[in-house]
Amino acid sequence: MENDGERVATQTMEKAGAENRRNVAISARSLVKTFGTGEFAVHALKDVDIDIRENEFFTLLGPSGCGKTTLLRMIAGFELPTSGIIQLDGQDITALPPHKRPVNTVFQSYALFPHMTVAENIGFGLKMLGRSGGDIDKRVKRMLALVQLEAMANRRTDQLSGGQQQRVALARALAPEPKVLLLDEPLAALDLKLRKNMQIELKSLQAETGITFVFVTHDQEEALTMSDRIAVMRAGEILQIGAPTDIYERPTHRFVADFIGDINILEGSVVSSEGRTAQVRLKDGAVIEARVPEGVDGSGDVALAIRPEAARLAGPDETAALSGTLENVVYFGAASYLHLRLGSGEEFVLRHSGALDAYDLSTGSVLGIALQPGRARVLE
Amino acid sequence: MADLATTHDAAPAARARKLKARDLKAMPGFKAIAWACIVALYLPLIVLIVFSFNDNRSVVKWTEFSLRWYQAALENEGIRNAAWVSVKVALVATILSTIAATMAALATTRAAAFKGQGLAYAIINQPLMIPEIVTAIATLSLFSLVKYVTGITGIGYLMAAHTAFCIPFAFMPIRARLEDMTLTLEQAGADLYATPLQAFRYITLPLLMPGIVAGAMLAFVVSLDDVIITLMVAGPGETTLPIYILGAIRRGITPEINAVSTILVGVSVLLVALLFLVQRRMEK
Amino acid sequence: MSGAQLSAAHAEAGRRARNARLGLLGPAVLIILLISILPLGITVVYSFLTPGTYGGVTWEFSTAAYVQFLFEEDIFDGTLAFNPAYLQIFLRSIGLAFGAMIGTLILGFPTAYFIATKPRQQRTFWLFLITLPFWTNILIRTYAMLLIIRDEGFINLTLMNLRIINHPLSILYTDTAVFIGLIYTYLPFMVLPLYASLEKLDFRLVEAGYDLYASRWKVLSHVIAPLAKPGIIAGCVLVFIPGLGAYITPELLGGGKKLMIGNMIAIQFGSSRNWPFGSAAALILMALVVIVLLVYARAAGREAKAHG
Numbered sequence A: 001m002e003n004d005g006e007r008v009a010t011q012t013m014e015k016a017g018a019e020n021r022r023n024v025a026i027s028a029r030s031l032v033k034t035f036g037t038g039e040f041a042v043h044a045l046k047d048v049d050i051d052i053r054e055n056e057f058f059t060l061l062g063p064s065g066c067g068k069t070t071l072l073r074m075i076a077g078f079e080l081p082t083s084g085i086i087q088l089d090g091q092d093i094t095a096l097p098p099h100k101r102p103v104n105t106v107f108q109s110y111a112l113f114p115h116m117t118v119a120e121n122i123g124f125g126l127k128m129l130g131r132s133g134g135d136i137d138k139r140v141k142r143m144l145a146l147v148q149l150e151a152m153a154n155r156r157t158d159q160l161s162g163g164q165q166q167r168v169a170l171a172r173a174l175a176p177e178p179k180v181l182l183l184d185e186p187l188a189a190l191d192l193k194l195r196k197n198m199q200i201e202l203k204s205l206q207a208e209t210g211i212t213f214v215f216v217t218h219d220q221e222e223a224l225t226m227s228d229r230i231a232v233m234r235a236g237e238i239l240q241i242g243a244p245t246d247i248y249e250r251p252t253h254r255f256v257a258d259f260i261g262d263i264n265i266l267e268g269s270v271v272s273s274e275g276r277t278a279q280v281r282l283k284d285g286a287v288i289e290a291r292v293p294e295g296v297d298g299s300g301d302v303a304l305a306i307r308p309e310a311a312r313l314a315g316p317d318e319t320a321a322l323s324g325t326l327e328n329v330v331y332f333g334a335a336s337y338l339h340l341r342l343g344s345g346e347e348f349v350l351r352h353s354g355a356l357d358a359y360d361l362s363t364g365s366v367l368g369i370a371l372q373p374g375r376a377r378v379l380e
Numbered sequence B: 001m002a003d004l005a006t007t008h009d010a011a012p013a014a015r016a017r018k019l020k021a022r023d024l025k026a027m028p029g030f031k032a033i034a035w036a037c038i039v040a041l042y043l044p045l046i047v048l049i050v051f052s053f054n055d056n057r058s059v060v061k062w063t064e065f066s067l068r069w070y071q072a073a074l075e076n077e078g079i080r081n082a083a084w085v086s087v088k089v090a091l092v093a094t095i096l097s098t099i100a101a102t103m104a105a106l107a108t109t110r111a112a113a114f115k116g117q118g119l120a121y122a123i124i125n126q127p128l129m130i131p132e133i134v135t136a137i138a139t140l141s142l143f144s145l146v147k148y149v150t151g152i153t154g155i156g157y158l159m160a161a162h163t164a165f166c167i168p169f170a171f172m173p174i175r176a177r178l179e180d181m182t183l184t185l186e187q188a189g190a191d192l193y194a195t196p197l198q199a200f201r202y203i204t205l206p207l208l209m210p211g212i213v214a215g216a217m218l219a220f221v222v223s224l225d226d227v228i229i230t231l232m233v234a235g236p237g238e239t240t241l242p243i244y245i246l247g248a249i250r251r252g253i254t255p256e257i258n259a260v261s262t263i264l265v266g267v268s269v270l271l272v273a274l275l276f277l278v279q280r281r282m283e284k
Numbered sequence C: 001m002s003g004a005q006l007s008a009a010h011a012e013a014g015r016r017a018r019n020a021r022l023g024l025l026g027p028a029v030l031i032i033l034l035i036s037i038l039p040l041g042i043t044v045v046y047s048f049l050t051p052g053t054y055g056g057v058t059w060e061f062s063t064a065a066y067v068q069f070l071f072e073e074d075i076f077d078g079t080l081a082f083n084p085a086y087l088q089i090f091l092r093s094i095g096l097a098f099g100a101m102i103g104t105l106i107l108g109f110p111t112a113y114f115i116a117t118k119p120r121q122q123r124t125f126w127l128f129l130i131t132l133p134f135w136t137n138i139l140i141r142t143y144a145m146l147l148i149i150r151d152e153g154f155i156n157l158t159l160m161n162l163r164i165i166n167h168p169l170s171i172l173y174t175d176t177a178v179f180i181g182l183i184y185t186y187l188p189f190m191v192l193p194l195y196a197s198l199e200k201l202d203f204r205l206v207e208a209g210y211d212l213y214a215s216r217w218k219v220l221s222h223v224i225a226p227l228a229k230p231g232i233i234a235g236c237v238l239v240f241i242p243g244l245g246a247y248i249t250p251e252l253l254g255g256g257k258k259l260m261i262g263n264m265i266a267i268q269f270g271s272s273r274n275w276p277f278g279s280a281a282a283l284i285l286m287a288l289v290v291i292v293l294l295v296y297a298r299a300a301g302r303e304a305k306a307h308g
Ligand SMILES: Nc1ncnc2c1ncn2[C@@H]1O[C@H](COP(=O)(O)OP(=O)(O)O)[C@@H](O)[C@H]1O
Pocket: A035, A036, A042, A043, A044, A062, A063, A064, A065, A066, A067, A068, A069, A070, A071
């Protein structure tokens, strides 16, 4: 607020220390939101607990209708929760109206003011905060430079391309230097190429400004590439929170495993376990070693998750962990995806990146499957 | 070569004709009826306007172009007074009805639907539902009762009556405009630290302006053109232009009436043309 | 934030929304309640009173106004005899309004259809041509019609100049004149709603109709007309109701001789000085209108239900 340069400097220092201190920016406890009553009630959020740390790129990921927007709107202040608490920097903001929260939003539709120029859009927040005209001009110039739109300052917003509108929306939300920036599927309306570019730009903007980003998407790839941490949601609940590698490699929940990337899920039952490692007998009789993640009960009937890249075709003198009948081969250049039918009738996809010359790849041939040790996981 | 060229030119033309004849949307005779309707709608008005510029007492035999009837109309004390009353009443009714309609439209569109919203719409649109003659004599009955009880007279009654029947006309375009405006823009304003009042002042109001202008113009035209309610409610000395014209027609047809009518039509045409422009800008 | 605080916040938000709503709706609703709806109540009261000598009413209960609508009291022995004069005025008004409704529909449907099938840019212009008369003073338009159909008016002079007729056609001050005037006045009221529903029509359905061997007439009556039904119903209501209560058209073109309900009511508040009877007639007119609106609401509701 005082001096921009100074502020950025302190932010950078803070960022360096943040990894250790891990201050919580937004924290929600027992958050419930129900729309309507009686038989028409929609439970958009059911008892959500979440901690979003300072300076992190945090993503809410989940299928459409799972409550991501609702959660974001409650953080922004557009919606009162049915019950629960939301805190910002330790202060209760649950019932604070949006204009009193140091939180800004990039809307999915951008919501640019059509009756204002690009510069007026970007300066709007500062004007409402009562900053002087000179301050606003300076800050708007900086924001225009940040999103590379200096030449567009006096354009009307409907004269901009989708990507440019997106950047104006971003600059407008960043201009008042919010504590937290909320982004509701901001890239959904862009075409693929522009989306890839904006993903990189967003990520570097976040690093540059050091502002906490809460990003909403239903695109798992986008979430994996951009986020520091991801919360996977389903039907108003948070199933798992973790770094992209955690979510991808170590899903604790069948839904999470299924939602993020391709995965094979096999039914089985635990025959013995030792620490966090269990021997699981599959339905076709094969016994496989699998890891049991923290917080998952590794006994009785379980589901096993194996990524296609954690399996390959077994060599001629290897003992195969599993075997299946070949149904289909999809060639992908660097690797091939083989679709096999296991003895239990379950489908199994594996990604084989070596040469395939040594194998009989006619449909119906029976092939052995080798698994990378430690990559099969028991799911909740 | 030349022959070839002609056949080449002729073939597409014949094809185009054939295609046109097979335009599936077109219905035989509809075009003729449409044109006949337009001619029938405009012919009387054009005759009226043309003969307002006729240098002759006759409203049917053309002699020479002249503005004498306009001059006569403008010099006529009765017409000048009536015009002034019309403008006064229309301005007051327009301002009051537009403000009331804008507020009501905000209440019914800027928040979640509420119980009783249908009733509110029904009340606001009530003046449109009932034949004007019924509203006219009912209002006359009420006002005469109020005048009798309070002893208060004046042009305020006429203005109040006009305000009431102008409200639904002003309400229509304002509500339509608001329904087209997503709430997201105002939320974006609030998100950027605008208080509810500031969000209204800097976002809702400027975006709503075309709707308000359209509503005000409709209200103005409707008030300016009203005959029946004014005829019943207006007291002595409160003759509006349409009432003056009605009286004049009853006394006998003169080109002067054509001149005044042309001016009144001109005002309506101007306002409606403006309205069209405003609405086309709104659609963009 | 505790549960109590949160529910207090909910209550506060609800109260604020309610107050804002009341404050914003207040002026418009109050003005119309006081100046447009309350008077109808007064009219009901007046219809049961006795006429004052110089207009107005004397506060004496009487049902004479309603009796007078159908019966005439013999001035000598006070017996009631059936008097169809007022009933005839009502029936003629209904007939004229209905005729105007059919007439405007026959002319308006092809016009609206023609405009709706024009290219988009031309449509705006045509629509403007229809809208302009809609917003032009009805009195002036009726006066313009009067200038045209007078004995020495534009039509007669033109026809006589062309030697098609030798004597002017006497149209003015007949039911025909009123009928023509009503159609002329209310044609835009029919075209605009018809256009609104025809514009939304998916013309691929028309093509589908032809594809299934329908003739033009079959397509028109079996495909287009049913799809345009909401517009047809709305247009009919918009013409019939004001047509029923018309005042200016019969006043100018009927010459005050060919009365319709509107003029009859106005006369009671003017030269006849019988406010109670005028009030009663106005209420009967309003009852007719309410019946039409109820039928309309039911038809519109059925339409909405049929199309989901
Ligand atoms: N204002 C509302 N009224 C009623 N239901 C709503 C409202 N907003 C959201 N919902 C419902 O809440 C659920 C979650 O919606 P939302 O948060 O928009 O999901 P997402 O953003 O993850 O797609 C959905 O079932 C949606 O229909």
